[in-house]
Amino acid sequence: MQWESYLFQDEKTGAFFHYTENAFFDQSHVFSEPSANHILWNQGSTELKFYCDANLIYLPPHSFTTTTSFHFVRLIPNQEPFTCISFNREFYCLRDHDHEISCNGILFYGAQTFAIHNLDPVERESAHQIFQLFKVEFEKKDPVHGEMLVSLLKVLIIILTRIGKKQVRAIDGNSQEIELIRRFNLLVDLNFRQQKQINDYAFELGVSAKKLSSTFKKAKLDPPLTRIHQRIILEAKRLLLFSLKSVTEISDELGFEDMSQFSKLFKKITNESPSQFKTGISERQSQEQQN
Template sequence: MNTESNIIQYALNDPLTGSYFYFTNDLMSDLKNSLSNPSANRIIWNRGTGQFKFYCDEKTVILKENTFCTLTALNYINFPSNEQKVTAIVFNREFYCIRDHDHEVSCNGILFYGAQNFSVLKIPSNEVVPFEKLVDLFEKEFEEADSLHGEMLVSLLKILIIRLTRIGRNHIVGIQSDYQSIETIRKFNLLVEQNFRKCKQISEYAFMLNISSKKLSELFRYAKLDPPLQIIHQRTILEAKRMLLFTLKSVNEISEELGFEDSSHFSKLFKKITGKSPTAFRIRKN
C-alpha cells in the first residue's frame, strides 16, 4: 500500500492459491502492477472531471467523468500517457470467478464477455455518492488486513459488480423493465462468446435459448441493439483481428481455427466488416 501524494495502491497476491487482487486510485502511476497479471479482469473508473483515453482491441475508448469500463483478460489494451487520475480494480479468476459465480452477480453478457467484450457505463448522478462510499470501504478494508480480509474484499467486489450490472441493464434501451428479455439478451451474448468459433447461424443460438430465430431478432430490434447475426460476425472478426495482430498464424490457420470450412468465406466476411482483406489488415497494422 502506498499513500504518498494521496495515491493509494494495494495488492493481494497469494502464491498458494494464485489469487490476485489489485486496487489503485491512480492507474497511470503504476501501470506495471495494473497490467502484470495477464489472466485478470479489470474495472476502470474515471472519477475526475477530465477525459481518460485509451485503446482496447483497436478501438479508442474515452471515459468521461464518472464513467466505468469493464475489461477481461481477452482484451488487448494500451494506455497512452495521461495525467487524468482513474481508479482501477484488477482481479483474476482465483480471486473471484465471474463465470463460476454468474448466478450471484449475473454480469456476464452485460459487463463481461458480451459481444463487444467490454462495456462503457455512465454512472447516473444519483448513484455517484454510493459508488464513492463503496471505494471508501475498499480503502478502509486495506487498513484492516485481518483473517477476514480476503472475504471482505470479495464481498465488496460483488457489490460493485452488481451495482454496475444494474446500470448496464438500464443501458439496454426500449426494454429496461423487461427483465426476462434482458436476461435472454445477456445469455445470447454469453453464448456467442462461448460458441462463436463453431456456431455462425442465428438458428443455432435460438435453439440453445429455446426461442425462434424470428423472436430473437425482434427482441434485439426492440432493444435497439445490433442484429444477432451482426453480433456473431463482429465477435468472430474481433477474434480474427487479435490473431492477425498478436500471432504469427497464417490466414488459412486463423480461418480454420475460427470454424470456417473455406478460407475464402472468412476473407470475404472480414473484408465486408473491416473494409480490408486479412492480409492487408495485418500489413497495415504492422
C-alpha cells in the first residue's frame, strides 16, 4: 500500500513542515524536529494506539489529537497507518498568531488532559478536502509555496479548533465563556510554576474566582484548581521520566517552597510518591522490552 510523505524546510528561517500518511514508518521525519507540534489523525476504521508521556493513548477511528514539543510520543508498530502533520514555530508560531486562530487552550498549549476529538461525517469531509489541497500544493515549487502551506495549515487548525470547542458546548455555545476557559487554560500553561492559586488567574482574566469556577462547573469540566494541579503534575511526570533531575530539583523547578509540599500534591493526584511513580514506570518499560 502506497502512502504519501512530504517535507518542507527553509534553511534561512529554520522553518519545518512535514506531512505523512504513515507516521510510524516515517518517524525519521516526524520526530526529526524536537520543537515541532503534531496533528495526529486516524482516518482508518480501527482504533490506533501510541504512548504519550508514558501513557497509552487510544485514538478511535475518525478522530484526531494534537501534541506539542513538550510531549514525549512513542508510536506502536503493526497497526494501520495514521496521518500526521508536524510543524515548528519558525514555520507557524501558534502563540504569536493566537489572535488569528484561537487554538491555544483548546487544541495545543493549555490542555491539561489529553484531548481526543471525534469528527462527524461532515467535519471529516472538510478536513479531508484540506488534506487534498495539501497534496496538490506539494507539487508546487513556486516562490509562494511556503506561504500557501502556512495558509492551508491555518485553515486546518481553525476547522479543528471549532471541533475542539464542541467539548465545552455544555455551556450552550456561549462564546464568551468558551473564550474564558480557553484563556485560563493558556495562562495556566504559561504560569503554573509561579502561580498556583485560582485568584492569581481570575485577576489576570478580569473575573472573580467564583465566576471562573462556576463557568467550569457549567461546562462540566474539572474545577480550575484541579486543572492547575493537573498541569503541575504533568510537568513533574515528564521531568521524572525524561530528565536526570532529583525530586528535590524538580520540586524547586516547579516553584514549591519545599519538597514535602510537592510530594504531598503529587501523591494526592497520582496516589503514589514521585519516587514510586518513577520506579513503577521503569519496571513497566522493562517488562515491555522483555515481551
